Amino acid sequence: MSDSLVTIRQLTKNYTRGKQTVEVLHGIDLEIPRGDFVALMGPSGSGKTTLLNLIGGLDTPSGGSVSVDGKRIDQFKGGELAKWRAEHVGFVFQFYNLLPVLSALKNVELPLLLTKMGGAERAKRAQVALTLVGLADRGSHKPSELSGGQEQRVAIARALVTDPTLLVCDEPTGDLDRKTADEILGLLQVLNREHGKTIIMVTHDPKAAEFASRTVHLDKGQLVDDAPAH
Numbered sequence: 696m697s698d699s700l701v702t703i704r705q706l707t708k709n710y711t712r713g714k715q716t717v718e719v720l721h722g723i724d725l726e727i728p729r730g731d732f733v734a735l736m737g738p739s740g741s742g743k744t745t746l747l748n749l750i751g752g753l754d755t756p757s758g759g760s761v762s763v764d765g766k767r768i769d770q771f772k773g774g775e776l777a778k779w780r781a782e783h784v785g786f787v788f789q790f791y792n793l794l795p796v797l798s799a800l801k802n803v804e805l806p807l808l809l810t811k812m813g814g815a816e817r818a819k820r821a822q823v824a825l826t827l828v829g830l831a832d833r834g835s836h837k838p839s840e841l842s843g844g845q846e847q848r849v850a851i852a853r854a855l856v857t858d859p860t861l862l863v864c865d866e867p868t869g870d871l872d873r874k875t876a877d878e879i880l881g882l883l884q885v886l887n888r889e890h891g892k893t894i895i896m897v898t899h900d901p902k903a904a905e906f907a908s909r910t911v912h913l914d915k916g917q918l919v920d921d922a923p924a925h
């Protein structure tokens with residue numbers, strides 16, 4: 696068996712609006728090895744978020760298969776997908792999606808509330824994750840008391856706190872200036888290279904893609920040949 700962490704076969708996704716059905720992914724085949732850092736690029740509306748959400752189990756396909764770590768996540772029933780997602784996937788979004796009333800530490804603890812872990816252990820794990828992203832001393836700050844780059848670091852800590860199999864990031868630097876974006880991308884690179892995290896990152900910034908080890912291009916719901924290495 697190959698060491699492919701994610702295997703996608705003939706993946707399709709349709710959206711239905713009223714009487715109209717539109718196919719937005721047209722038979723995607725993709726393999727992502729364990730330990731890879733993939734940048735997923737393509738024009739706006741090409742289906743990047745749709746594909747990422749299918750890999751992360753936030754949505755279910757219309758056809759084809761998605762296997763992650765040997766499990767057919769497209770075949771999960773009922774609450775199985777949500778449970779799998781909580782254990783195996785960390786999500787990072789463009790606008791951080793932190794809860795404004797909670798401290799950084801409490802935001803990072805959130806995914807652990809879905810586990811049976813006790814409060815003291817949760818706080819300890821959250822502190823370890825905050826330390827990993829360089830914010831050990833900001834745990835008591837509310838999101839409004841942090842810069843955009845710091846907020847995204849908190850979001851990355853939250854994504855990591857369950858020690859997920861896969862980190863999926865949708866335009867993680869889309870709202871940040873160049874310097875801050877490069878710091879966040881450097882952090883993702885460290886998580887990939889030194890902590891072995893498999894990362895799939897949607898971006899339309901070619902500079903961001905340079906931090907990844909591989910770039911996959913999507914156009915109008917289809918993968919186009921990988922660009923040559925730069």
Ligand SMILES: Nc1ncnc2c1ncn2[C@@H]1O[C@H](COP(=O)(O)OP(=O)(O)O)[C@@H](O)[C@H]1O
Pocket residue numbers: 710711712719737738739740741742743744745746
């Ligand atoms: N929930 C939805 N309902 C209907 N159409 C959608 C929905 N989500 C995305 N789409 C459509 O699917 C296409 C791909 O969207 P998306 O995956 O968000 O692209 P990208 O992330 O590359 O900009 C777009 O045409 C978009 O309008």
Ligand SMILES: [Mg+2]
Pocket residue numbers: 743744745
């Ligand atoms: Mg998108």
